[in-house]
Amino acid sequence: MSYLEYQVKYVPSGFRKLMYLNWPVVFLITAVSGFGFLMLYSVAGGSMDPWVTAQSQRFGLGMAVMMIMALIPIWFWRNMAVVAYVVALLLLVAVEFVGVERNGSQRWIDLGPMDLQPSELMKIALIMLLAAYYDWLPLKKVSRPLWIIIPLLFIAAPAYLVLSQPDLGTTILLVTGGGAIMFLAGVHWAYFATVIAGGVGLVTAVFQTRGTPWQILQDYQYRRIDTFLDPTQDPLGAGYHITQAKIALGSGGWTGRGYMQGTQSRLNFLPEKHTDFIFTTLAEEFGFVGAFGLLVLYALIIIFCVMSAITNKDRFASLVTMGVAVTFFLFFAVNMAMVMGLAPVVGVPLPLVSYGGSAMLVLMVAFGLVQSAHVHKPR
Amino acid sequence: MKRGPKETAESARRLSRRAVLLGTAQLGLVGVLGARMATLQVDQADEFRMLAEENRINIGLIPPARGLIYDINGVVLADNEQHYTITMTREGAGDVDEVLARLNRLIAIDPEQLEKAREELKARSAFVPVTVAERVSWEDISRVTVNAPALPGVVAELGRSRHYPQGTDMAHVVGYVGPVSDFDLSRIDDQDPLLQIPRFQIGKTMVENNLERDLRGSAGTKRVEVNAAGRVMRELDRVEGTPGADVQLTVDARLQNYIQARLSGESAAAIVMDVTNGDLKGIGSAPTYDPNVFVQGISVALWDELNERDIDAKLHRRPLAAKTVQGTYPPGSTFKMVTALAALEDGQVTADETIRCVGHSDVFDVRFHCWKRSGHGNMDLNNSLKQSCDVYYYDIAQRVGIDKIAAMGRKLGLGERHDLPMSAVRSGIMPDKVWKQETRGEEWRVGDTVNASIGQGYVATSPLQLAVMTARIATGKAVKPRLVKSIGGVEQPSGEGESLGLNENNLRRIRRAMFDVVNNNRGTAYRSRIAEERFKMAGKTGTSQVRRITAEERERGVTRNEDLPWNRRDHALYVAFAPMDNPKYAVAVVVEHGGGGSTAAAPIARDVLLQALYEGTPPLEAYPSAMRGRIAEQQRRLSAMIRDIQPGRTADQA
Incomplete structure (x- = not known):
């Protein structure tokens, strides 16, 4: 299906497109990023360096990229889907060989002035490819096994590569995000029910056979799973961090300890406080009011994306918008659940707030797609 | 491939349905996150706030300054x-x-x-x-x-x-401090958090140990903010502790210095007590050691040396022991005053009654010898004490019995653990029938009484007890020894005592006899007399055997002390008080294996007494003219060891 087949009554042209942007989302993104700058300023001990300056420059760049992408018609992006996926996949393979290793995992490609993290690109490319795939696939074929295996392979290939880096957080994001698009595209309930039932069954089997002669895993593997699921069992390792994070959150109380007054973060009891654990500093210094406020901002972004998606009659646009929304949701939900002790620590940053160039740019690109979809809605 | 409008509409509817479903599910999960936030930040906020404070605040102890120790004149004995x-x-x-x-x-x-x-x-x-x-x-x-x-x-x-400016002089009185050890912690029931400070110094022995609670003071605290690595970021507040109380002893550092110098070279103890109030003016023990070496931890080599690891046990001189209170010795003839007083008070003998000494006395089938083989002839009380006749005391002791002698001994302070803030103060032994039954499970024999009458057998006394005994004879009062004058400016109870209730006439007879021991030319300590009229001394010599003399040895003649190995020689003892007319000081001297009391112990006591009475080096005129040359020589020799000790704070300020 080409753009000529769109039943378009009116599509804005030129810079008039800017008026049709999903402005609430733009404002919400800016607000959340502003929160991020505040927190980065705080954890740097009241200094623009080393994080705020760099982060705000990337945010400015990201905004520009988002605007430019918004002006480009959505069907162009659909046509780019396969290319983007193939490039991202090749880069992921390249990382295996020429990647830079940091903290025991090989995720980056050194591009001179900045490092490229191909797994970040893949988050978008996978959404685009799956959306394009289901846009192309007739509805009646959607639930046929053959046509299910193809998208599963699309998901499995990058997931395997990312997992081997190792980067469990991104793998979860890819698999769950991809699964969400399949669900949205209309794949039959039974498949999801089977997968969920199978997963639950497997987990049950693994744990039920523990201690019996026919247990599935080795004892040490069980112990690893134990500490992964409940870090407090390892109070000096991962448990220490999660305990300190909970203390920081809890000690914030209703209104927090005051901006730049959080003792947990100021005295370095918190790990990775400018990246994965930045939410704890925010919650400590701004309390429940601040933390819940950020959650509301995130929720509003999701709501506006969902609204944009369901009012969009273009299947690709709609699927991409929802895919971005789900991925974005997974970002902050996994991060918050992790620092609040609800989920294991898997290393997912808080979107738009955590310090990190690739993540920020990739999110802005993703929202560029959302904006493009919104602007070029069939009206 | 062309898609009909119907299919498009159907797919869009399904997508919208599922998008709404997924969106709703996401909002549900957002709700879960929000609820978790509320639990942590609202419900459990207080708990986590407390944990955060615990994280951030460390409480540190501020050790207090340890109390100083002064002598009677304000001379510093232990400072920081x-x-x-x-x-x-x-x-x-x-x-x-x-x-x-x-x-x-x-x-x-x-x-x-x-x-x-x-x-x-x-x-x-x-x-x-x-x-x-x-x-x-x-x-x-x-x-x-x-x-x-x-x-x-x-x-x-x-x-x-801690520093001990008097060096070796005060080691046996003041003791020393050292880093608190696990052994200390297991031994003492003390919850003071200061003891948890690594290498915190506590008193290990003597006054430092016994007055630990007063000297230590109490800890101050400071609250500091620390970061995760433990680095102190800033001090939040501080509460100063109270420094330890200063302690003033009754000891005179200058007299003590002289005593230690005079005793050097011997294995001996000398103690000077103020008979009017029990103050211990000097309490010296030799050999001694430097307490400063213990403060930072002593080297193994020095520790072995002080414990005489490489020396034959028979030759041990025990530098670490305060022999004044920790050493007990048979008092020998210095005990004869006790036997005599018991007999006089009991009316078993009068001062004028004479008893014939033939050099030995037979009790049933056992022969007890007098130190003078040929015998003393007829002895009355005065002569028996003056010439230290043993047979006289064998006789009167059998008349009065051991229990009354022991009662008199205890009245005079023997067999009693005097309450001083020193370590391992011994009570000695003042034996009686019950004591023997309880400790030995044997009947008391008459022979035991005979032995005890001249301070041999089971009788064991410390130099401190002998000094107390002498002070009580000199005053007729139950004087108690006192070492601590004041703690934190609070005067400690004086050692003055009530009357012992003894017949003053009997006491006077004993004192007169003791005077004659020194000042009568037939007295055993005549050569140690004091010439100065104002300071005439009364005393009693003692020579206590540490070995049994066999009949065979007695036949060929008792081996002279000089011919015996050191550890087999007799202990030399001497007790005295002066001035005779108005007693001020009592003194007791024990020289381990020193030979005869008259030759080894009495001269030391005389020199120490004169030093105390003159409050410094006595003039040669205080000595009999025949001795002045030797004394001058001795004073020259000792002057190298005498330090110039200037009084510090006056006693009033202490």
């Missing part, structure tokens, strides 16, 4: 010396090896300490100061300070440690 310690932090130094090398070129650091510091610098956090050199001299500190720019991270810190 300031000393410098050089510490270094890894983060401050940067290149640790280079800075250490530079430091080592400036001041010579003990290689062992240097190696220890180097390892500790590697192991500890970068900001933890590590001690590089301890007790650094002022010159070295100046050198380090001047070169500070070349020595990043190096800091000179001021510390305090």
